[in-house]
Amino acid sequence: MSELKSDVTILKIGGSVITDKSRGAFEKLKERELREVCRAISEKWRNLIVVHGAGSFGHPHVKKFGLSPLGASKVHLGCLRLSERFCSVLTEFEVPAYPIHPFLAYSVEIVDKAMKSGFLPVLHGDVVMAEKIEVLSGDDIVAHLAEAFKAEKIGFATDVEGVYDFNGNVIDRLDRSLLEEMIAKGGVAKGKEDVTGGMLRKLQKLYEMGHGCKAYVFKGNYENLKKFLQGEKVGTEVII
Ligand SMILES: Nc1ncnc2c1ncn2[C@@H]1O[C@H](COP(=O)(O)OP(=O)(O)OP(=O)(O)O)[C@@H](O)[C@H]1O
Ligand SMILES: C=C(C)CCOP(=O)(O)O
Numbered sequence: 001m002s003e004l005k006s007d008v009t010i011l012k013i014g015g016s017v018i019t020d021k022s023r024g025a026f027e028k029l030k031e032r033e034l035r036e037v038c039r040a041i042s043e044k045w046r047n048l049i050v051v052h053g054a055g056s057f058g059h060p061h062v063k064k065f066g067l068s069p070l071g072a073s074k075v076h077l078g079c080l081r082l083s084e085r086f087c088s089v090l091t092e093f094e095v096p097a098y099p100i101h102p103f104l105a106y107s108v109e110i111v112d113k114a115m116k117s118g119f120l121p122v123l124h125g126d127v128v129m130a131e132k133i134e135v136l137s138g139d140d141i142v143a144h145l146a147e148a149f150k151a152e153k154i155g156f157a158t159d160v161e162g163v164y165d166f167n168g169n170v171i172d173r174l175d176r177s178l179l180e181e182m183i184a185k186g187g188v189a190k191g192k193e194d195v196t197g198g199m200l201r202k203l204q205k206l207y208e209m210g211h212g213c214k215a216y217v218f219k220g221n222y223e224n225l226k227k228f229l230q231g232e233k234v235g236t237e238v239i240i
Contacts, residue, residue, distance in 0.1 A: 004108065005115045008149040009048050009229070012142045013037055015055025015125070016159035017220035019082065025056040027078060033220070034089055037157070040225035042093035045120045047152075048229070049111060049145055051138045054125040057082035062127075062135055072127040075135075076103040079126045087122055095120050102126040102136050108148040143205045151213050155228045156202060157220025162236030163199065175239045179203050203238060212240045 015021055018037060020028035041050065057078040065071035080101060087097035098119035100106055103126045114121040123145075125138035139156075146154050162170040166185070171178070183200055199217075206215055218224045218235025227234045 004112050004149050005047065006150075007047050008115075008145075008151045009153050009155070010142050010146055010149075010151050011041070011048060011050050011155045011157065011225075011228070012138055013050060013052040013086075013220060014156065014158035015053025015058070015082075015138075017157050018052065018086065019055030019057060021055050021059065021159075026060050027081065028056050029082070029085060034086065036222040037220060037225060038086070038089040038093045038095070040222045040229065041090065041120070042095045043226065044229040045095055047115070049115070049121050049123070049149075051123045051141050051145070052082070052086055052125075053138045054079050054082065058125060067127065067133045067135070069133070072103075072133045075127045076101070079103070079124055083122065083124050086124075090120065090122070097122045102128050102141065106141075108145065111145060112149075137201075139202045139205050143209050146213060147209050147211045150211055153214040153216070153228075153231070154206070155225075155234075156215070156217045157225060157228075158199070158217060159219065160199075161219045162217050163203065163238075171236045173237045173239055174203070176207055179207065206238055206240055209240065215240055 018030050018034045020030060058075060061075040061078045065074040083099050087099045090097040096119045098114040098121050100110060100121055100123045102123065111121045123141050126136055127133055128136045142154060163174050165171050215238040216228060216235050217238060218228065224234045
């Protein structure tokens with residue numbers, strides 16, 4: 001296999017940024033926010049891989065339909081509808097989006113080839129056929145790709161300003177011991193439809209990675225995305 005692309009940045013656009021994930025919401029797109037995300041990406045997308053969450057196009061489906069073959073089919077089709085919207089808006093901003101659907105096929109090679117061929121690879125949280133049918137979070141995809149490409153930096157754009165401490169303040173720099181303390185005391189995405197574990201699991205994944213790189217958790221608005229893509233510090237810096 002030829003050498004993988006270097007200097008790669010991975011950006012996870014949280015499902016909470018582009019969809020309404022509040023309890024009871026079902027396939028509710030945040031159209032304006034999606035356009036802002038795509039506008040920011042369109043201004044600097046070379047060497048970038050985008051992964052988006054499923055938001056209310058996936059999480060409620062898992063609860064409602066389950067993971068039988070029929071359920072998984074319905075869950076995937078929900079994720080596909082969001083991917084289609086995301087990639088269509090990207091192309092409206094002249095970005096050659098290359099949608100990759102983990103349910104169908106997903107490999108490091110295909111992501112690499114897409115980038116080397118001038119596309120922006122866009123992956124998403126999905127259902128996959130492993131030993132059994134299971135949910136694959138976009139956060140897991142990020143960790144996997146970050147290791148494979150030895151990514152330069154990772155950004156998690158979400159609906160909060162960063163990672164909050166116990167007093168509700170945004171943490172400037174988060175290290176492993178503070179995260180472990182937070183996990184020990186519990187802390188989940190309360191009031192949200194989320195079957196993949198929310199913020200703390202996202203962070204835990206980063207620490208499980210065998211590759212250290214710069215990582216940030218920040219609110220996914222246009223200004224912050226621009227800053228992140230330009231290499232500035234934004235939100236909470238996670239020290240891996
Ligand atoms: N300590 C914390 N700091 C910040 N957010 C937290 C914390 N604990 C829990 N959360 C919750 O985590 C949420 C973000 O995680 P979530 O998994 O919903 O993000 P996402 O990546 O946008 O979603 P998706 O999995 O759909 O892509 C926040 O909206 C907040 O409610
Ligand atoms: C719920 C499904 C199908 C995928 C979850 O992906 P995530 O929103 O990135 O956690």
